[in-house]
Each structure stands twice: as C-alpha cells, then as structure tokens.
Amino acid sequence: MKICGIIVEYNPFHNGHYHHIQRAREISQCDVLVAVMSGNFVQRGEPAIIDKWQRAKKAVEYGVDCVIELPYIYATQSASHFAKGAIDCLKLAQIDSLVFGSESNNLEELQEMADSCIHVDHLKESLHAGHSFPKSYGLLAKEMEPNDILGVAYLKELNNTAIKPYTIQRTVHYHDQMIHQQIASASAIRKAFFNHTNIQDTTPMTQELENSVCVQLKDFYPYLRTILLTSNPKELSNIFLFNEGIENHLINQAMHCATFEEFLNKSTTRRYTTSRIQRSCIQLLNRVTKEEVMNLPPLDTLRILAFNETGRNYLKFLSEKEIKVASKFAQIPEAYRKLEFRTTLLYTSQMDETKRDELIKKEIGGPQYIKSTTPQ
Template sequence: MKSCGVIVEYNPLHNGHLYHLQQAKERSQSDVIVAVMSGNFLQRGEPAIIDKWSRTALALSYGADVVIELPLAYAVQSADYFAKGGVKLLQALEVDGLCFGTDSPTPVDYDYFASFHQAHKHDIDALFNQLKNNGQSYPQQMTAVYRSLMPDWQLDFTSPNHILGMGYAKENITYPRPMMLYPIQRQQAGYHDDTIHPHFASATAIRQKVLDGEIAQIQTVVPKETFRMLQQQPLMSWDLLWPYVRYALTVTPVEQLQTIYQMTEGLEYRLKRAVRSAASFEELVNSVQTKRYTRTRIQRLLTYVLLYVTTQDIKHSWAHPSVRVLGFTEQGRAFLNQRKRTCPYPVITNVRKTDQASLALDIRAGEVYRQAAELAEPQDYFRRPLYSKET
C-alpha cells in the first residue's frame, strides 16, 4: 500500500489545503494519505480555532486517510523541531513520501539542500554561533548563515512554509530510508496574506474574518463542511484564554516561572512586569516582544506558561514517543493494521492512564482547551478515533 504524508495544522482547513491533499495523492500516486496534525495548540503559539476532533473530521472528509496527532512537545516549536516531530512519526509508520507547500517563488532542490546541510553542519553551527548575539532574530541569523555558505541560492528564512520545507528535508535525510519529497507551490495567498482572494485565502486571513464576525466573506475559500463547522462550533482564540494567562503569570512565583520551557534571559521578570498593566493578550505580547524576541517566540512562551510546560516535561515527552491516532478511513484502517506490526512506538487508539507517560502534555493541553471553550466532551480520555467510511 503506497503512502504519502502531509504535516499540517488545518487551522482551519481551507481550499489551499484541499489542493495540497489532491496534489499529494496525484504526484505520489499513493493509495493512502497520512496527515500528521497538530493538536489543540499550534506551531506559532496559538490555540486552534476549532478543536482537534473537528479538524480531524474535516481532514477525513476531504482526502486524508489517517490522522495522527503531532505531540505538543513538537507542535508548539520552531520549524526544525516541528519538522523533526512530523517526520519522525511518518518514518515510524514507514510512509513512502512527504508532500509539503512552499512559498519559494522559484523551484528549490530540497534534497540537495538537505545533503549540503548534512555535509556542512559544523560550518553552519559555527557561523550561527558567531551571529547568535548580534541582535537579529533567528530567521534573520539563519538567512545570513546560509547566504554566506550558499551564495548562489539566496535562501530566505523569513518565509514560514519555505523554512518548514527545508526543515523537513534536513530531518528526512537523517533516516536510512528517506521519504520521497514532493514540494508544491502555494496558490495565490501567502502565509501571512490577509486578503480574501476569489478562491484561496491564508488561514490567517480566514481566522481574522471569522473572529471579527465577518464569516460570510470566507464562504468561497473554504469547503462547505469547514464553513458549517465555523458557524456552529465553539471558536477559540487568545482572547478567551487571556484570563488564564494573566492569572498564571500573576500567581506563579518567579522561581517556578524559571522552570518553564524556553524561559531564558530574564524573560520571567519582563512578563511579570508587563502583565500588571496589560489589559489584553495583545497588549501583553506587544509590550514584551522585541527584535530579538519575536511575536511568535513570545506566543509560544505564553503557551508554555498557560499549560505550565517545563523543560523536563518536553524532554520526557521526547523520550516517550507514541503514535496517537485521531481518525481513519477504511483504507486508512487497513494501512494502520499493516504498519502497527512494525512500528517502533506504541500505536494509541484509546487513551488510558498507562499512556500518561507519552501523552501527559497533550492531555493537559486538551483539558485547558476544553474548559476555556466550554466543550462538553473530554479531548483525550474516552475518545476513540473518528472513523469515516468515505475513501
């Protein structure tokens, strides 16, 4: 059974994602599409607008055959860690290919880039360490590093999907059996584009319209089922979570904040000071972010504060990998029955207390999300994978 993977967030699933799923199947000529999808909190440090089960249902309705949850310890991370987690799960299931979107205006040989990175890793690390404290953001530093070592390529690390593509390629090549890579060009809307085009729009633009109460404007850029869900499901945003964040920063002692993952260089003091006068999540982020500490970095950090994610929690999650199945079609079920015999990690379809070691962070995140969104059902315990008869 030939398979192709996609590593996604679907926040929410829109027409560009439909194109991605169609291209993944066509270009790879696969029987099964395996989606590794972030749970209730996402890569840029944001809560998903609708919960992971709703997004799983959409994925199964529009082309995915298997949906696997990307653990929070990889999902709410910079591009390299996000890529590492996604590729790790696809490799564990022996998926044959990986299809991903790219913002690069010209074709990029991602396999060559990965080979170059692997051969020159020492030089890349050394040059990065020289630039580490020059006041630039991480994307700017990495752009300078690669443009110095690969002047003919003019790589730009400020383009999110391009960065992820390179992250996938770098991680993929480290395995004995690398997956075939299928990069596809994004259609019309860029990652941060806030314009609603006739048929395509970025997830950022769609979320903004929905949260602003202008949902009618997105009807042409999302599938029918996505539009229906966004009208009927509880919608999540940082505004809803702001009271929880403010409370956590107010009552947690500095000594405990210092144990939070990526709480470095006195950021705990900056956050403590800023939260006293901030009237909203937006004000808090704006008062703390700098050129060095980007908005995304601060949002991720506040996600860790909200969920009380310590460095030890992250390391523990990395040390106890598992494959958490959120949903499958009939074809997907047959694929999983084949692969679970050889998968090096536990394949979890029904969360029990014994799964706490590998899923502790995701269970915690699900409970916080459920309470804030006032969802009736738990997000993890007593939830079995969704099954779609459509193939």
C-alpha cells in the same frame, strides 16, 4: 504499499489544503495518504480555532486516509522541533514520500540549505549574516518565507533516510491577512471569521466554525496575567521555553497591560518574536516544566485521530510491522498522555459544560472512523 506523508495544522481546513491533498496524491502516486496534524494548540503558540476532532474528520472527508496527532510538545515549538516531531511520526508511519508546500518551490536550493550547518530556527539571521552557498542565491534574493523555513527543517530530518521529498507551489502567503480568491491563507480566514466577514467560498468548515466555540489566546489573558503577577520569577524560570530572563520581561508587561493585544504588542521585541512570546505563554498556561519535557521518552507510538477504510487496512499493515499504534487513550505513553489531557482541560476551559464534557470524552476515547471520503 506506497505511503505518502503530509504535515498539517488545518487551522481551519480550507481550499488550499484540499489542493495540497490532491497534488500530494498525484505527485506521489500513493496508495495511502497519511497526515500528521497539530492538536488543539498549534505551532504559532495559539489554540486552534476549532478542535482537532472536527479538523481531522474534515481531512478524511477530503481525501486523507489516516490522521495522526502531532504530540502537543512538538506542535507548540519552533520550526526545528516541530519538524523533528512530525518527521519522527511519519518515519514510524512508514512513509516513503513527503509532499510539502513551498513559496520558492525550489527543492534543490532548500536541500542545499538542509545539508548545511545552518540552524533552521535562526535561518533568516544566518542568511543575512552571509552564511550562504552559491546555489542559494535565489532564496537569498528575497525574504525566506515560513513554509520554506519549515521545508528546510523537514529536509534536515529526512537526511539519511529513504523518504523522497517533493514540493508544491504555495500560491498564497502564509501571513496574508486578506481574502482575494477562493484559496486564502488560514490567517486570512481566521481574521475574516472573527470580523464576521463571509468565508463561505474559502473553507468547507464554515458551518463547523459557526457552530463551535472558537477559542482564542486572548480569552486566557486574565488567567495568564494572574499567573505572571502572582508567581515568583524563579518559579517561572522552571517553565518550558522560559529562557534568557523572559519571565521578568513578561511580568513587567503584564503589570502594565490591561488587554492581551497590548500585552502581546509590548512583549514583542527584536529579541522576542510574537510567536516566541505566544509559545512561551502557552507553556505557562499549561504548566509545562522543563524537567517534564526533558524526561519525555523517545516518540514510539502513533496516536490516530481519524481514518477511513483505506486507513483501516493501513493500520493493520502497521500492526503487522509491529509499529505501536494507540487506538485507545490509555495506550499513549503516560508522559505524553498526561500532557494531552492537561492541555485539553485548558483548551475546553472557555467552553460551556456540555461542549467541555464532549471534548474531554473524545480525548479519552478512540479514533474516528469516517466512511465517506467524497467532498460534500
């Protein structure tokens, strides 16, 4: 059985993601396509625009055979930790190939960087400081792009494994805020949606978006501001990702900023990137402590969000390999389970009681079996 893995967020699922699925199948010639997907919070430190269950369902409808949830604690960290969690999941999932999008589409150069001692979370800084290698000049001629940085992180985690990596050309910039064609970035689609601009031709999730409560980080600002202004700095320093005195910086900004947009703008500095600020705020909102993360056991269980008939047979294959698969919420290791439930409570806190109860029931339930894999 040939098993190909992809690492995704689908925030929301769009035409470029469908292209990725098609190309991954074509390149790898796999029997099973497995996606590791961020849950209700994503890598930039934001709540997903639409819940993980709907995104997982759409992924299976458009060609993924099995969707595995990337645990919250990995999904909301910097590139190196995000990559480690995702690749650890895919190793457990027994993949033999990985296909990821790349702006440069130059696997040789990306692999060379992965083989170096450069820390991926500080890749841009390291390259600008001159820590480069001869074959990397092509990448150095321009700014390192987000997917290439993640690609280096994936490749570092794949070193000393038999998993074969492949890249596909990313045609739309990760941060592109404009919709120029049918394949647009997720950032552009989110911006257009919140600006009430037509996104019909860019994503098959238009109806789901229109019928859902689309959560944004700014919705939590009154709560976030209250926590910052009523907590002791020493207490805040125990929160995961609160390092280098960031608690004092955030308290100061919260004191003077009435809106989240102003808070985020003034909190972002040369020292603290926007993503770093958002990821830190997410950990505070979810009350995740450094001690809690330090005591998490090694990742040894796969949580399945959705699967089709091919996925069902694949899960039987994993069972025969004695890979731990959580088909019930109670089967997730307790420390991870508590985090997932707590973050679901925060995510649903902006919703009406009916929708909140629906998502909480899904959280403590089992995965979704999706019959059709044909795009509608």
